[in-house]
Amino acid sequence: MTVDDLRYARAVSPREEAPFAERCEALPRLGIGISTEYGAGRGGLDPIELRRMHPDWVQFLEIGIDLERGVDADARRWIESGWPVTYHFLDANLEERESLDETWLGDTRELAREIGAAWLCGDAGLWHMGPRERGHGVLMPPILTDDSATEMAHGVTLLRRATGLEVLPENPPSQVYVGDLHLLDYFARVAERADCGLLLDVAHLAIYQRATHRDPFEALDRFPLERVIEVHVAGASEFTHAGRSFVDDDHTAQPLPETWALLEHVLAHAPRLRALVFECERNRAADVRASFERVTALASAWR
Numbered sequence: 001m002t003v004d005d006l007r008y009a010r011a012v013s014p015r016e017e018a019p020f021a022e023r024c025e026a027l028p029r030l031g032i033g034i035s036t037e038y039g040a041g042r043g044g045l046d047p048i049e050l051r052r053m054h055p056d057w058v059q060f061l062e063i064g065i066d067l068e069r070g071v072d073a074d075a076r077r078w079i080e081s082g083w084p085v086t087y088h089f090l091d092a093n094l095e096e097r098e099s100l101d102e103t104w105l106g107d108t109r110e111l112a113r114e115i116g117a118a119w120l121c122g123d124a125g126l127w128h129m130g131p132r133e134r135g136h137g138v139l140m141p142p143i144l145t146d147d148s149a150t151e152m153a154h155g156v157t158l159l160r161r162a163t164g165l166e167v168l169p170e171n172p173p174s175q176v177y178v179g180d181l182h183l184l185d186y187f188a189r190v191a192e193r194a195d196c197g198l199l200l201d202v203a204h205l206a207i208y209q210r211a212t213h214r215d216p217f218e219a220l221d222r223f224p225l226e227r228v229i230e231v232h233v234a235g236a237s238e239f240t241h242a243g244r245s246f247v248d249d250d251h252t253a254q255p256l257p258e259t260w261a262l263l264e265h266v267l268a269h270a271p272r273l274r275a276l277v278f279e280c281e282r283n284r285a286a287d288v289r290a291s292f293e294r295v296t297a298l299a300s301a302w303r
C-alpha cells in the first residue's frame with residue numbers, strides 16, 4: 001500500500017479488523033441462488049417467478065453490477081421483496097490500484113449498502129483496459145505471478161475496508177493465461193495476503209485445467225478450501241477453432257462432467273461454504289430443470 005492508500009483505508013475503517021476466521025462467522029448462510037445481470041431477464045430467467053415455482057432452487061440473487069448501468073427493474077423488485085442479495089462487481093480490476101479510485105470505491109460502497117448486499121464478489125481479473133468506458137466488460141484473467149497476487153491482495157483489502165463488506169475474489173474464465181503460477185496457487189496467495197474469503201467457480205476451474213492440459217483436480221490439494229465462502233457452477237460449450245478445441249464459459253444449461261465432479265468435491269470439503277450459485281441467467285426455466293435438480297441433490301448433504 002502507498003501512504004495515501006493506507007490513509008484512505010484507515011479513514012474508511014478506523015477499527016482494527018478481526019482475522020478472517022472470526023469475521024466469517026458473521027456471514028449469513030444464503031443457500032442456493034442464481035445470478036443476474038442488467039437486462040438478463042429479457043429472454044432469460046425471471047428470478048422472482050423461478051423462486052415462486054422452485055423455492056428450493058433460488059434462495060438468493062447474485063446481482064452482476066457495473067456502476068455505469070446500475071441495477072435493473074427485475075433485480076430492484078427482488079431487492080424490494082427483502083430477499084437476500086450479493087453484489088457481483090463487473091467493473092473493477094482488483095490487481096490494478098488505479099482502477100480502485102476513491103470515486104469508484106465510494107459509489108460501490110453506497111450501492112452495495114443500498115441494495116443490502118451480504119458481501120461483494122466478482123471475477124478477479126481485468127474488466128477494463130485503461131480508463132473505464134461504457135461498453136467495457138471484456139474480462140481478462142489476472143497475470144498469474146507473485147507480484148500480481150500481492151497487488152490483488154492490496155485491492156481486495158482496500159475494497160473490503162472501503163465498503164465494510166467482505167470481498168470474495170473469484171477465479172475468472174479464460175482460454176489463455178500469462179504467468180508462472182497455477183491459477184489455484186495464485187488465489188491461495190491472494191487469500192492469505194488479504195486474509196479474505198474466496199469464491200471458487202468450478203466451471204472456470206474446469207476450463208482452466210482443460211486449457212492448460214491438466215487434471216481437473218490438479219493443485220486443489222494446495223488450495224485453501226476452508227476460505228471458500230461461495231461456489232459457482234455453470235454450463236459450458238465445447239468448440240473447435242483452427243484445429244484446436246476450446247471450452248466457452250457461455251452459462252448454458254449443461255456443466256462439463258469435470259465441473260460436476262469438482263462441485264461435488266468442494267461441497268464436501270469447504271466447511272465455511274455459505275452460498276452456491278448456478279449461473280444460468282440467460283436460459284429458460286424448462287431448459288435448466290435437469291441441472292438444477294442435480295445441483296440441489298448434490299447440495300442436500302451440504303444444506
Ligand SMILES: [Fe+2]
Nearest residue numbers: 170201232279
Ligand atoms: Fe462465476
